[in-house]
Amino acid sequence: MTTTNPPNDHDDRLDRIADRNPSRLGVGRAGSRPRTETLLEFRSDHGIARDAVQSHVSDALVEEMGLFAVQTLVEDKDEYLARPDKGREISAETAELLREECQQSPQVQLIVADGLSSMAIEKNIPDLLPILLDGLDQRGLDVGTPIFVTYGRVDVMDAIGEELDAESCLVLIGERPGLATAESLSAYMVYGPERGTPTAKKTVISNIHAGGLPPVEAGAEIVDLIAEMCDKQASGLDLTAADREFAKG
């Protein structure tokens, strides 16, 4: 039997600390080790985060959202994690396929990429994509064939945008999961995509998830940014508004 020191004393104060603080506080101990419940909660949260990295976006979602699916040079999840360079590129055959099957020279090329969290895609895209497409349509912007990329890194937008001669390109990509949420999505936008475009020339909105910037609101925000990008023919630091701090909450 271990010696336990559950938080019996000063319960109110402990509860208040535990409730208001985002860290795992007031958890007590079993000897010098965490209590079993605390330990398993922690492992559970890590398990969810790991699963978000390791799992794949379902074919059903890709189909339901009407996305044209391709894959980067990466062969599997292990390679994806180890080789960011391969996650930024597509093969010559894939490029050829894109040119055959997708609209050429759109004003806006939309890409969804699994990134480091498939869960971020599953949870956010169904609410984000429709309002994004609505809004781009309202602005009279010509949107190309929306594409889904398996094993994609952010910069795959440069390769695809270049191959399809897109005026601007947007990638919605799963962020590295934290223990607090494994569902956070980022949107990167670039005007005049071409391979090797530096990060500073990209506009980003991060922390898109139910507990951060809600996906519907993010969709409407992206519409405004893309319209502004196309209007000013610039993105990232070149776009005056790009230094805005979006993450909230």
Added chain:
Amino acid sequence: MAITSAIGRERTTFDSVTEVLAKANERKTGDELAGVAARSDAERVAAKDALSQLTLETLRENPVVPYEDDEVTRVIQDTVREPVYERIRDWTVGELREFLVDSNTTDEDISAIRPGLTSEMIAAVAKLMSDMDLVLVASKLTVTARCNNTIGEPGRLSFRLQPNDPADDIDNILDSTREGLAYGVGDAVIGVNPVTDNVATTTEILEATRGIIDEYEIPTQNCCLSHVTTQMDAIREGAPADLIFQSLAGTEAGNDEFGVDVEMLDEAYELGKKRCSSAGPNIMYFETGQGSELSGDAHHDVDQVTLEARCYGLAKRYDPFIVNTVVGFIGPEYLYDGKQVIRAGLEDVFMGKLHGISMGIDACYTNHIQADQNDIERLAMLLATAANYFITVPMGDDVMLNYQSNSYHDAASLWELHDLRPAAAFEEWLEEMGIMHEGRLTEKAGDPTLFAGG
């Protein structure tokens, strides 16, 4: 410069010292991503063999980044004490390894040759050493440093209390600090990574941590890990900082990515000596980590272990109170899994201590790396007698940096496992507070309400 090895089935030739150093590394995804890694296990061992036969002089004469191109190289080379170097210049790297692991070689013997070593020599010998070699040698090296308390004494193991908050909320930071103190951690430093890098936030965090240190007369030091220039501005305006922090890289270009150079660090050090609120004399704190140079495209085709060693060569110039590698933070493209993280952690602590710096480790991992809490608990157990300190966060979960490290709980477990104690003055304080008795947590320990507030 052709360097050959006859080990194994066929003769292997390498073009440069830099290539040998890179290929002699244990496998790391970062070296593969950089395109400098051995192409096979056989080639890896051939490189180790070739490296083992290089003299220390060859390494001194062939720094991985040229002297004239890189101020980190200049710092390292200019620090070498020539008479000591003269005594060991003919040693091969293999001989250096055997000298270090020899049971008859004492801590003092190693200290005696230390001023003749360069970071490349230290990296080279690390590449020849097995995991157990690394732990064995790191454990026999004692490096102490003094700020408000003394860290690194034999039989003692310290911890950084890292009470980060995703909104820099001072109440939350203080709650987490109280909980950590109640578990007996915080003797290395109470150090906060701010979300917002500005003078106001830095000052607020320093004042809050200084407040609790003063209120309970805790023999430790505070630090806010904003950019060094932010801390300098805050200190000039009177903010109470015991330590000045900065992240370091092993090349001039890498430091440029961090927005620092030697001149700026010199200035920070001079300011700290005059204006830090601590007793000193050691008032600097640095963090490093394998792979950071490559991620900033500042690696000059050098492997990540050698570059990491060069960080310690630079850090040494400032006689730091503490330095730690943030070993598993960078991601699987540099350190793929628990095995690579553990190896890197052992290398880093060994290399840091051989440099003579007060070396600790943030044994950590992100959620996209193939590792879990067991891996870093294992790393902590391996290094408990070798490292001066570990990072600890509540239940191992840092909700601001979004990664996992050792927990507040792990401290007492490591003391218990290895019969270790916190820093002497801090242990005394814990006894007075009724948190620790004879090296073990008391019944009261672990309860943050031991401290008023919140």
Added chain:
Amino acid sequence: MVFDPPTDAATLTSVGIDVGTTTTHVVVSELAVESAGGSGTEKLAIGDRTVRFRGPVHETPLVDPETVDIDAVSELIASDLKTAGVAPEEIDTGAVIVTGETARTANAEPLAHQLADESGSFVVATAGAALEAILAGQGAGSAAYAADSEATIANVDVGGGTTNTAIFDPDGVVETRCLDVGGRLVGITDGKITKLADPARTISEAHGLGLSVGDPVDRENLSALAAAMAVLVIDSLLGPPYDPLTRQLSIGSLPDEPQAIDSVVFTGGVGRLIGEYTAAAEGDLFAYNDLGPLLAAELADAAADAGMTVTRLSEDLRATVIGAGTHTTQLSGRTVFIKADLLPLRNLPVLSAGSLADIDSGELAATFSMVLSQATQRHDVRDIGGVAIAIDDIGALSYDRLREVAASFAAALQDGYPASVPIVVVTEQNCAKALGQLLRARCADRPLTVIDELAVSTGSYLDIGEPIAHGETVPAVVKTLVFGS
């Protein structure tokens, strides 16, 4: 109009100007502002309130019985503020409230606006019956009594022209129920009926009493009229269902659901007579030259007949508005939907649609229609430059739900809100830009603004400044009326 929110001072100098049916007066107070709640949805809290100056009670100057003399009122106020030693630039905030029958005179709104324009920091409140009811309940202590006794209290303020009921529970106002019933609807001089206001005439006709101006006083007939009025008041408290006559004489709409009431408090000129007169009593029932004493006597009987518990509170004052509490400027969420040329907007009265979380999509339009009809009933929206509709909780922030909300709101606007008048939607959830985009698709031409991450409630007033931070956020000031007694 300059957007000039109050500074971050912890104390506000506030002016309350009350233009009532018979009297007008000015009160200058210091209001201590306290912060409550976290950022983003920070709610206003006014702590200590200290009256610094209480002006003399002036008779409200009238041009004729239907028209307030605006210039004369302005002069009174200016002279009082001078006496008080308050310079206009010292005034952080304030409220002009036009109450009683004055509020229904032809020039009430122009009056309020002219007074408000003299200091841009003023809230304009042309008090409808609902606000009167609340003021009465606050002043009489019914609100405090409900909180202390954890009961539901109906404060029935029976005055000269109207009976304004506010129902309080421990958390505050639940609802209001107001009728055109009062003691001075009938005027009696020298044994004759000298005045018979429309509502009195309506009741008389409905009950076949045949009263008319010039008739000699017939005690029995007048008692019957008073009894009929009393029954209507009680009916308004008990309903629904309501007597058709109750509906006809209601001011604004009556609630659709009955409200259980623990106790009734009568206040107001007639209310305070209850207990002093009984229907059977002889004596000078017409001492006030009106129906007041008779109505009081009949109310007591009617309440008893309905089995109601009548409570008397020691206070029986009408609360007065001593200003408007405002908080330091808050910022909306960082993603909003704005028509920049509409801004700044000032003193928009807020009406809350409450939480929609439990409302099915099919019922959303009806909910919005109700709120918009309240808005247009209580306010001349054209004249005051628009209203703000608050939504506490939209429900799940999904694309489908938001689209339903937008469609329902657009439909409700189409049905009952003038197309050219600004309308602001304020949501607590972070969804303004999305909701704005969806609304634009459905009512592109309307002057519409949607802002978010602000908590506002019915009865407060909203100022919205011009966008800052690259047009991503707007400063907003939420003001609420502060009551004194």
